[in-house]
Amino acid sequence: MLPELLHQLVQQTVSGSESLLAPWAWAPALVLLIVLLVYGIFLRKLDYTRSLEDVGYITFDGLSRRDTANRIRRARKEGRVPPVYPNGWYLVMEGDQLKPGEAKSVQMIGKTLAVFRTESGEAHILDAYCPHFGANMGAGGRVVGDCIECPFHGWQFRGSDGRCARIPVLAEGGKIPEMARVTSHIVKEVNGGLYLWFDAEGREPTWDLPVIEEIETGEWSFKGRTRHFVNCHIEEINQNGADVGHLTTVHDPSFFGGTDLRYIFRWWSSFLWQKFSATWKPCTEP
Template sequence: MERPNISSLLKTSAVLLVSLIAGLLLTGRHFADFVPVDGAALSRPALCVLSALLLFALVWLYRLFCVPMELLRGADDAGYITQTGRTRAQVANEVRRRRKTGDLPPVYPNGWYRVLDSHMLARGEVKNVTMLGEQVAVFRGEDGQAHVVDAYCPHLGANLAVGGRVVGGCIECPFHGWQFRGEDGKCVRIPYAERVPEFAQIKPWPSCELNGMVLVWYHCDGMDPTWQIPEQEEITLKKWIYRGRTEHFINSHIQEIPENAADIAHLSHLHTPSILSGVDLRYTNSKVWDFVRHHWEGCPCLEAELSPGLMGACVCVLAGLAVPGG
């Protein structure tokens, strides 16, 4: 028999405690009947205050241990140092203006991109998302299938994700009720017309839902997907549990992110100081926090079976803490 997890136990305990407190308040029983306090009974106002404090503590514990952490950071939150009389955002804007740009690769590399996590899109829900320089409507049909289509109706340009609703496997325009099928973008119904014109169609984005994410395929020439993302069995079988995420907006070309991840040479030099020393490069090598440091070992390796016809490169990195004299 599978043991209940911490989340289930906390939820059950919270329900029982709240039910007990509600019963005490409704029946007018004194809290001292159950928990004596110096032999005196607590008054009803004191009991209400105590109940509110207990409920607040339960909510705080539930959010701490059971709710996945969602940490979102803006473009000026990381990588910039505040200066006297100037905010971090002002410093970031000045750096962007001074940046010299040379020959740049395509704005967006061809491939699969995450749009939303699966738990963010409920059945029958529509969301307005900006991605890859485009505005799209992401919705989940009544059959549970997720779809990604262009956001704007070809009729008069209404945003389907702002006020639009899901009807079966279609998304309905909030202006005139035109219904577009999610799988191919074809308009299947116009409430005031006997037939649907051929031009009534929106662009459907090639998409899939895998590993707890809704993903779309992008290709600069509009080609169909040339490879598929492998399924992660640990996620599908719920061996791995979602505990939260951090989302950072940074000022860089998108290609620099995977290139930085593969740059194992910089780990032992730049990321040796512990997290206690902060992110300001002027002070990360301070002797104050020198008693604990990270130790990195990395080696590149090839993994040839990510998907049919795809050769992928991965980097194996071992990280540890080194304590002088330990």
């Protein structure tokens, strides 16, 4: 009796194993894998970030990349440097990241800013801190009409010029103090992005952002981005992107070479190359 039961059990086990090995048994898993790949490649927006300690530093003395970056930063001798922030337009965020009636706190160009959009859809950017008690109006502030309302005492500041338009405790007919104002920044929304104009001397924009028709019409759409935090002056990023001599020397063989210059010419990173070619000519407008 026992041998027969064992024989039946072995037969059932073998039969179950054969059913698992049958081609159709793997079909659901294969379909799921294909769906995940399609979603990851074509539908999910890429947002890849490399932090400061991941780029451009070779570790030594048993230190981590972060500690190495901090040690090199402290050891660097500063000479004459250009202004911290060059004059120009700066991307604050994608336009669809700011909904009507929404306010956000953003740190950029060395400031904390209150970015908000009115119910009618117009975006404004003010210095974030209320001149009354110093509340961050981008964190907890409420959009009222074309103003942002301070969360501490309800003072309302116009997005167009930064002046205080209402103080709730002020008696009717009372005069709003001249100091009740914050800096209002020039804003332009174009190509799907919300941009801020910065000028170290406070001048009006000296050039305008070009309109990219393919983005405005929806022919091109945002699919993702990669972000690299680098320890350098912001102007050097633009100069590096225009330096074709650097690109052809360092990045031609490094399609898979990574950022470590010691290994970009090794066999595993040199079987696939990329070529850079560009010409430059003077522009009639700044």
